[in-house]
Amino acid sequence: MLTLDGLRLTQGGFSLTADWTLPKGARLALIGPSGAGKSTLLAGIAGFLAPLHGRVTWDGTDLTGVPPGKRPVAMLFQDGNLLPHLTLAQNVGLGLRPDLRLTSDDRETVSSALARVGLAGLDARRPAALSGGQQSRAALARVLVMRRPILLLDEPFAALGPALRAEMLDLVSAVLGETGATLLMVTHEPEDAARITDLISVVASGRAERPVPTQEALDNPGPELGAYLGR
Numbered sequence: 001m002l003t004l005d006g007l008r009l010t011q012g013g014f015s016l017t018a019d020w021t022l023p024k025g026a027r028l029a030l031i032g033p034s035g036a037g038k039s040t041l042l043a044g045i046a047g048f049l050a051p052l053h054g055r056v057t058w059d060g061t062d063l064t065g066v067p068p069g070k071r072p073v074a075m076l077f078q079d080g081n082l083l084p085h086l087t088l089a090q091n092v093g094l095g096l097r098p099d100l101r102l103t104s105d106d107r108e109t110v111s112s113a114l115a116r117v118g119l120a121g122l123d124a125r126r127p128a129a130l131s132g133g134q135q136s137r138a139a140l141a142r143v144l145v146m147r148r149p150i151l152l153l154d155e156p157f158a159a160l161g162p163a164l165r166a167e168m169l170d171l172v173s174a175v176l177g178e179t180g181a182t183l184l185m186v187t188h189e190p191e192d193a194a195r196i197t198d199l200i201s202v203v204a205s206g207r208a209e210r211p212v213p214t215q216e217a218l219d220n221p222g223p224e225l226g227a228y229l230g231r
Ligand SMILES: Nc1ncnc2c1ncn2[C@@H]1O[C@H](COP(=O)(O)OP(=O)(O)OP(=O)(O)O)[C@@H](O)[C@H]1O
Pocket: 011, 012, 013, 014, 032, 033, 034, 035, 036, 037, 038, 039, 040, 041, 203
């Protein structure tokens, strides 16, 4: 269970509050206007931003003071998920050992993760020799080998076309089905939320609202979500 306990995050003059709990294995979409604080919330959970008030807990353990690399969290960003000078195997291997001193078991794990995301045999390629969709798959493979119970996605597939994005979301969904990880995904697309999440938190007016069931929220949006959706 992920708990945002009286959380207040600030960046410059901006402030965001959140005070709710997400059950283990839940799949949450964070949706709301640009600049509303969706990335700020992920940064607070990932440990890149210390709260002004409140705390983040996972299964009752207070994560305050726990550095990002030691949190039960893996995160994918919109860009910059892969290092251009490293091969795919090395990029994925970073998820296991940041110093890349991989054992033969580690290399085996990396190869199976690449195969799991449909990139079997491309271990030695560099990111520049891959399509955008393949790069997204490789980034997902790194998250897979990290085996963290919380997955944070900050619009990682926004640069892909609709068909490819749907394919990646389905792959994420399948992976979550296998690992049981809890998902928080920033998206601007209601159809992406409907595709793989069961809950939505609307982020607007300085607040990440308590999660509500995705379909219900999209069918009967409150004023903030309605305004965002243009209804
Ligand atoms: N490093 C920073 N210093 C000061 N203010 C910041 C910083 N980073 C973000 N902000 C401000 O915090 C607010 C929330 O930004 P954030 O990136 O979390 O929004 P968002 O909902 O993710 O937006 P988008 O959908 O456009 O990605 C914005 O007003 C932004 O200008």
